[in-house]
Amino acid sequence: MxxxxxxxxxxxxxxxxxxxxxxxxxxxxxxxxxxxxxxxxxxxxxxxxxxxxxxxxxxxxxxxxxxLGYIDDRFYAENKAMSLTRRGFGASRVADALRQARVDDADAVPARTIAAQGEGASALAFAKRKRIGPFATEPADPARRQKQIAAMVRAGHGFAVARRIVEAGPGDVPEFNDAVTLEHCDEGDPW
CATH class of the missing domain: 1.10.10 (Arc Repressor Mutant, subunit A)
Structure with missing residues (x-):
């Protein structure tokens, strides 16, 4: 029994x-x-x-x-893009998430724009969370830098942006021309 x-x-x-x-x-x-x-x-x-x-x-x-208004694919896509960008994920990772959620291309365009405009700030947020480049306590050796670049690329950031951040020395934060700035990466922020 x-x-x-x-x-x-x-x-x-x-x-x-x-x-x-x-x-x-x-x-x-x-x-x-x-x-x-x-x-x-x-x-x-x-x-x-x-x-x-x-x-x-x-x-x-x-x-x-x-x-009936219970589902709005464009609203979902924009919110998903903002959420992922704030958490430090890049434009290609956002596009993958939207494809997985089966958002059609017309509804995904504004979300892709949001992700592209915040690319620098999201890359810095990811670097800060992972203590990469300017947020590291000491410079990384070449093998470690390769792993850090790979991690940033997997997070959806472009190779050039990842390399620029990883090669920056501790405390030397690179400038990006984003609508979102590093001020949003303060210690109290959930990034």
Missing amino acids: SPRGSRTRTPPPALDAAALDRLALRYVERFATTRGKLTDYLRRKIRERGWEGDPVDPAAVAERMAG
Whole structure:
């Protein structure tokens, strides 16, 4: 006998159109999402639980949620870009996150602009968090600099920006022409 008794769990009932709408509403109320992510979620639930009744396209349900204002891909993309940029991630990492969230190109353009405009400040934020270049206590040896450049490139920063920061000596903060400045990288900031 199992520790919880001999009772077996009954499988959840198959989904119908009303249940799919309830799942979609519950998902959008709990998570910031995109049409693509909601569509994937609904397809997975249909696969897991089965379907009963007339077929419904999960993409149509996601479009209806967007039409009602529950989902806004552009708003999601802009917020994701600002969040990742503040945390020190570069433009290519932001673009990867938007592709993964299935944000279409038209909705991703403003977010990519945000990430590109803050490239220098986000690279400095990443360097500060990882104690790289101007934020290190002592100059790094050549092998360590290569690892630091690789870490910055993996974080989505361009090679030239990464190299410029890594090769800066401790306390020698490079200047960037960003809309966001190093003043936003103070110790009390969550960067």
